[in-house]
Amino acid sequence: MKTDYRTYHPTKKEWVSLILEAALLCAAVAYLFYRNVIAIIPLIPLGIFYVKSSVQKRGTARRDKLLHDFREMLSGLTVALRAGYSVENAFLDAEKNLIQVVGRDSDMTKELMWMNAQIRLSVPVERLLMDFGRRSGAEDIENFAAVFAAAKRMGGSTADIVRETAVTITSKIDVEREIETAIAAKKYEQKIMSVMPAFIILYMQLTSPGFLSVMYTSAFGIIVMTICLAVYGGALWWGAKIVDIKV
Numbered sequence: 001m002k003t004d005y006r007t008y009h010p011t012k013k014e015w016v017s018l019i020l021e022a023a024l025l026c027a028a029v030a031y032l033f034y035r036n037v038i039a040i041i042p043l044i045p046l047g048i049f050y051v052k053s054s055v056q057k058r059g060t061a062r063r064d065k066l067l068h069d070f071r072e073m074l075s076g077l078t079v080a081l082r083a084g085y086s087v088e089n090a091f092l093d094a095e096k097n098l099i100q101v102v103g104r105d106s107d108m109t110k111e112l113m114w115m116n117a118q119i120r121l122s123v124p125v126e127r128l129l130m131d132f133g134r135r136s137g138a139e140d141i142e143n144f145a146a147v148f149a150a151a152k153r154m155g156g157s158t159a160d161i162v163r164e165t166a167v168t169i170t171s172k173i174d175v176e177r178e179i180e181t182a183i184a185a186k187k188y189e190q191k192i193m194s195v196m197p198a199f200i201i202l203y204m205q206l207t208s209p210g211f212l213s214v215m216y217t218s219a220f221g222i223i224v225m226t227i228c229l230a231v232y233g234g235a236l237w238w239g240a241k242i243v244d245i246k247v
Helices: 012-034 044-082 087-102 107-120 125-136 139-154 158-207 213-217 219-243
Strands: none
Touching: 012 044, 012 158, 012 219, 044 087, 044 107, 044 125, 044 139, 044 158, 087 107, 087 125, 107 125, 125 139, 139 158, 158 219, 213 219
């Protein structure tokens, strides 16, 4: 079955890990903000949000890796086409190069191996690329597939198209890496600042438990802690959005 990279489907092991992490998160929040195990029940939506967010992040990471490996594939494809290989043989040569660079287990290698198997059955390359571009969820791959298909129909220079696309994708990835390097320290600071409020509450609970007791034993205190939790969650979400820069 062909993989649809637009949606991420965790394995059973990943589901168990995510659910345990969500349960621990809800338990920690219930203890810090309410000091009551029963508070875990109304915090279940928080656990569901955490699981969904984690699945989305893993899906994004997988697509980013697929795009990076696609760039490596284009590099090998460009070299083969410039050496005079036909399009079909160039894809076969690119498969050998990709196995050496990223390994046989990467998603891009598996996709290329499947495409080459279909090419041997006389399936048009452009149809395979269009299908892969649609499933990849990556705009650059979709654009390449569309341009490649148009070039094949109109008799354009396949080697030049592949080379120009490789240069464009490489430049984009390089810019993203420069941005990541520039804001790496800020991301680290943001993560530290994100957990500081929780550590402060924990420290006060351990060193001066009576100081915050009114916040856990009165209706007004529970309302205040709920407002603090909402503000804290909003700050975490906004901080993550600020450092999440896309090219």
